[in-house]
Amino acid sequence: MKMKTLALVTSLVACSAVNAQWDSVVGGTSIIEGYDRYWVSVRSGGTVYLVDADTGEVEGTLYTSNFSPAIAPDLKNGKIYSYGAFYTRTEYGDRTDVVLEFDASTTEPIGEVEIPARSAGIGHPGMMGIINDKFIGVWNITPATTVSLVDTETDAFVAEVALPSCSGIYPLAQGWVSMCGDGTAQYIELNMAGQETRRVTSESFFDVFEDPVFDYAVPATDGWMYMSFEGLLRKVTFDGAAVNVTEPFDINPESNGTPDINGVFREDDDDWRIVGRQPFTFHDDEAILVTIMHEGGGQEVFEDPGTEIWGFNMKTGNRGYRIELEDGATASSVMMTPDEDPLLIVSTSIGMQVRDPRSGRLLRTVEMLEGGSIQSLYEGM
Template identity: 30%
Template sequence: MPSRMRACLTVLGLAAAAVANAATTPPPLAPETLKIEAMPAPGDHWIYLLDLEPTIDARLGVFDLDKQKLIGQRGAGMMPGVAQSADRRFTYVATTYFSRGSTGERTDVLEITDNQTLLKTGEVVLPAKHAQQVPSQFNTTVSDDGGFAFVTNVTPATSVTVVDLAGRKVASEVDTAACVLAYPSGPSRFTSLCESGKALTVTVGKDGKETHREQSERFIDVENDPVFTHAQRWGNGYLFLSFSGKVTPADFSASPARFDAPWPLVSPRESAEGWRPGGHQPFAVHRSSGRLYVAMHKGGDGSHKEGGSEIWMFDLKSHVRIARWPVTAAKLLPVLALTVTQDPNPVVVAATGIGLQSFDAGTGKLLLSDRKRGHAILQVFPF
């Protein structure tokens, strides 16, 4: 066949194919219109979850445990500290941004989010020294009277930036003299933990400037049995937990601060077997029922960051253990962070890094096992 004829047949074949395809190809999709939906009314079992992946732009999500659904999500910058107003109206995120991702000009801000819309409604630019650390619920906090936010700084010198929330401005910076974090301790007061094992409590005036400071007696055995910096509110004070499993109640609202006698989670036999708490956020308290939930594992010195292979439940009045819930033995993932909702029918939530697990707070019945929720979920707490 002459080459000219073959070329003509090829063109005719392509034309026929184009006509056939045109007849069978569906019409193009209509352009998608983006919209912002209103937040539904919060449920009793809504939680925040903080995913630190990617590190330079963490994600703060709101998750409905009952519907097993992510309700909303917002960016949270690099190594953020997150706090909520007492009336649950606002969320405050102290974080860091760099102009070129992980380098360039640094800007630290306290971002203000309206929880009714999950939209950012304002920000306060902070001194560029916000502590970048594995998340702590006491890196950024709000005073008990709701007037101030306290943001931890490390340069490595330690201080706390005091933010006037009504005026949305930096009010002052308090030198905390090698003490770190900010535990709200009454109206316009916060407490920092010191390397000596003591606590420093600072009071600020209406203008946010320091008016008084007081250091406590030594209550932490920093050499032999340090405490986790994670704590839980109990009455007017806090419960701290040592690496070996001793609960220490501390009331910084009093002057001088009061400390009740520590009590152990483990028996001498269990201690000899290596049982101890572990994780980034290893325990939670349901306040109205007086129940304490602790992530426990078998380990030794230096294993305090290991996830829990079991969850133990205690009565805070009698100090008696009520139940032990298997985690890894039930083919679930080790627990890195614990929280519990505060409603009359509470749910215990365990973050595993890559996912979430939840349990009925009374029976330990497994309610949720999700291994694909995130990449580095290291902090969870009620919305």
């Protein structure tokens, strides 16, 4: 009996030690009192870590699936949504796709809605969005491209919207914007029943064979920012009647032999390309653009990780800094937290880095969170 008791005590002590180590990664299980603008999510496999980037602490986790590239925070209603595909034999067998619903304060799953088994289980945060503060949109590819809609008020699948040769779900006005293979941006509007009411297409502004546009976009105050493989940045907006696209800003222009306003001569950096799963981030109010850069190769390296971070002052159009990542690290994703006084979040091969976006200065590194896609948890993004 003593030996059994000793074995039980030893087992409990070992489990406590393991759990203490695990909690240092996954965070505690206490109630989350609230999220602020510095909270972000980092996806790693089937786990989403909720991180306070201001402190570097992991505050909680969501358990999704290995085919869940995005979340959709709905914090004003106390929820976080995701989606995923599940197989009866883990990696194969009969497939079921669902939109997942989590309690934002406990991170516990509280519901799910089955959707057609066509969701894109790869990609980035642009594969999912909350539309009209009511519908969860999930991008599908089979290879036909569509969007599945789930009503968050009734927890029911309501419609599947055709989206031929277009990708991404970027909420705007009463619908969303997608980027299309014919070189256009398309706005799809919904009514409050989840039915499509109109579709507006921009003029063609890029050639998919010459200079494709990433299907990943980042928010601006009045629209969404898109970047091309060759480094041309444009804003897409909707004025109620037309989809408008701004003239491009070139992150890597050729030198014209004249100095900038600081007296610095620009050097041609023709061998550097913008890359990554989330290759750039933009902050409208602070007028900051940050990109991940890779040396060498052609357009085929667009999803490769990069070794440098470039920061631009969008008021002057000048590159303000150029940083080589330390210790041979590479970066795959970058984002800025919203609102005033933002933080720059960089997902690297050695952990999640938190930097000052104005200077690029490294503030802290959250280890064991390397290489995952990142999103803001704050309302307004």
